Amino acid sequence: MDRFDAAIIGAGVTGVATARRLAMAGLRVLLLEKGEDILSGASKANSALLHTGFDAPEGSLELRCMQQGYSEYMGLAQAMNLPVLKASAMVVAWTEAQETDLQGILSAAHRNGVTDTRLISRADILSREPGLSPKARAAVLVPGEFVIDPWSPFHGYAQQILNLGGTIRRGTEVTGGAFDGQSWRIETSKGTFCADRIVNCAGLYGDRIDALLLGRTDFTIKPRKGQFIVFDKAAAKQLNSIILPVPDARTKGVVLTPTIFGNLLVGPTAEETEDRHRATVTRSALDMLQQRAVEILPALQDMPVTATYAGLRPATEFKEYRIHCDPARNWVTVGGIRSTGLTASLGIARHVADLLGAGPGESPKPPQMPNLAEHLPRDWQSPGYGEIVCHCEMVTRREIEAALNGPFPPGDLGGLKRRTRCAMGRCQGFNCMGRIAELTGGRLSPDIAVAP
Ligand SMILES: Cc1cc2nc3c(=O)[nH]c(=O)nc-3n(C[C@H](O)[C@H](O)[C@H](O)COP(=O)(O)OP(=O)(O)OC[C@H]3O[C@@H](n4cnc5c(N)ncnc54)[C@H](O)[C@@H]3O)c2cc1C
Structure with missing residues (x-):
């Protein structure tokens, strides 16, 4: 044994x-x-957001872990070639009551040590995000909230x-x-x-x-489902910042954010569910998200949706x-x-x-990760990539081969998608899945070469 x-x-x-x-x-x-x-x-x-902890419960272990995690991540991101989209967040008030809450959000952020947060006016909001609905009244700006590759x-x-x-x-x-x-x-x-x-x-x-x-x-785990809409890449040009609502007691609310992969993401919902395994999307929730997204960013009205998905939060009582x-x-x-x-x-x-009383130990040599971020040079932009396998996400054969032959190869198709983004674009694999099947035939297995 x-x-x-x-x-x-x-x-x-x-x-x-x-x-x-x-x-x-x-x-x-x-x-x-x-x-x-x-x-x-x-x-x-x-949602792939790297949070500052500005709204985390004061004095909590969660806040401590988030802030420790954030600062360690920023160091590692540089060392490991991991992309960070320095988007900044705005907690936007849309009603008079929400505007009143902003001062409390700001004070809590400062108490949590996130001292660069500040109140900004409607004019400031619209100068940063001209596409946003002019119904925005004021916001708390959180410069350190970023978007990462999850x-x-x-x-x-x-x-x-x-x-x-x-x-x-x-x-x-x-x-x-x-x-x-x-x-x-x-x-x-x-x-x-x-x-x-x-x-x-x-x-x-x-x-x-x-x-x-x-x-x-x-x-007791009480799964809390979050549904999302991914708008097409054209939509990402409409937004640079992360738009957060004024939260309620249960959830941070519906967020609009650019993704590192060049899309615009709207969500998540917060729905109690019994199912721990499968997260399904529902027409009513997606309609609600789309409607809210258009209210916030009217240019989304005619934007195509690339994908929808849902995740499950391991919430408890x-x-x-x-x-x-x-x-x-x-x-x-x-x-x-x-x-x-x-x-x-x-x-x-x-x-x-x-x-566990384990010491800090040694820092391992950081591996260099292949870049999948849309705002940085991608593999297809340098010669010798072989062929473009997934045209929606511009994934090359060289990237797929590198993932399959790499030190930690994917165990299944989901793992390959997360490593390369193949089949995650507009057509969701309709055009490229046959070719992906040819390239991966017999090579996707959880047992492949992961023990030293
Ligand atoms: C909708 C949504 C939006 C979110 N947005 C953000 C965000 O923007 N920023 C942020 O910081 N966080 C965010 N989160 C939170 C973050 O994703 C979760 O906190 C995190 O994924 C929890 O990770 P985990 O490792 O605890 O659990 P999991 O990812 O569930 O990992 C547990 C693993 O254990 C395995 N397992 C279970 N039982 C067994 C068993 N018997 N034997 C072996 N393996 C087992 C499972 O297969 C699973 O892979 C979000 C979460 C959701 C759902």
């Missing part, structure tokens, strides 16, 4: 970042993921885990386990493993993993993250990372390492 210092259950953003941090601290890590590839749970579908960083962190001697097992579901006072015996769909410590990063199944292995849980340590059983639960995990993941990872 293979033995490890730490097993991390779940390879979403929190599990991958945590495994990387523990591997850096010198632990022999095992990252277990039931999906065919990493990022196949909540982390596959989000997946490439984690593919890079996975490479770092492997480089540090860690093991990643995809298509491997944890089905049981027992602690003998020293170490854990972990039963999975692909055999038994042994690890001294466990970190539960199972996202939408975090409560179930606690119950299965610890015999108790102190939270609590607002705060559910991160706790059971030292008697060498266990840490990282649960309820609902709507800020992309930003906070690197901060959460440090917090978990502290809870």
Whole structure:
């Protein structure tokens, strides 16, 4: 039976970042993921915003992790060739009551240490975003809210885990386990493993993993669905900033944002659902999003929609993250990372390492990630790319081959899409899927070459 210092259950953003941090601290890590590839749970579908924490609960662990994660990410982005779209956000008031709330939002932001936020007038808003509806009354400007690539960083962190001697097992579901006072015996769909410590990063199944292995849980996952509309690339020219609404108690509300991939994204909704696995879109929610988008940015009226999708937030009955340590059983639960995990993941990872008494360790050599951002040079713009496979997203054969032959190849089609953007454009694969099938035939598997 293979033995490890730490097993991390779940390879979403929190599990991958945590495994990387523990591997850096010198632990022999095992990252277990039931999906065919990493990022196949909540982390596959989000808004891709890097938050400053300006509106996070004051004094919370969430705020601490977000701000730690944000600053570590900005350093890594440079070192790993990860794109950042320095978009800035505006929390726009559309009604008199919302305008009154802006002062409170500003004060809270300053208390959270985000001191460059400031109130701006309608004239300021429209000079920044001339296409916005003149019904905008005033806004809080948050210069540090940025747009990022939500997946490439984690593919890079996975490479770092492997480089540090860690093991990643995809298509491997944890089905049981027992602690003998020293170490854990972990039963999975692909055999038994042994690890001294466990970190539960199972996202939408975090409560179930606690119950299965610890015999108790102190939270219940209450999936909260978020639906999105992706407007065509032409729409992205209409907007430079992230437009946030004045939030209510439950959600940050419907956001309009450019994406790093050159689209304009509208969403998410916030809907309670029972289904932990499948996030479906509904006509009524999409109509509501489209109508709201046009009210905010009238030029969207005649813009084509490229895609729609939905994600599930691993929310619980609590607002705060559910991160706790059971030292008697060498266990840490990282649960309820609902709507800020992309930003906070690197901060959460440090917090978990502290809870386990793991040192800071060495910084692994940063891998250089291929650029998928629309505002930076893409592969098709340099010679020798072979052929354009996906014409909507301008994905080259060289990019697809590099992903398939790279140090951390995709485990399934979703993984290939997240690594290259193939089939994610206007035609959603209608034109290129045959060619993609030819190029990938027999080469997409969770078992391919991910152990050192
Ligand atoms: C609509 C929406 C918008 C968002 N927007 C943003 C944003 O703009 N900025 C931001 O910072 N955050 C955002 N988030 C939040 C962020 O996406 C989440 O906080 C994050 O994805 C949670 O990651 P996780 O690793 O905790 O969970 P997950 O991604 O769900 O990872 C858990 C993993 O565990 C695996 N797993 C479960 N059970 C088992 C088992 N038994 N054995 C093995 N593996 C198992 C799952 O397959 C999954 O891959 C958004 C989220 C949503 C849904």
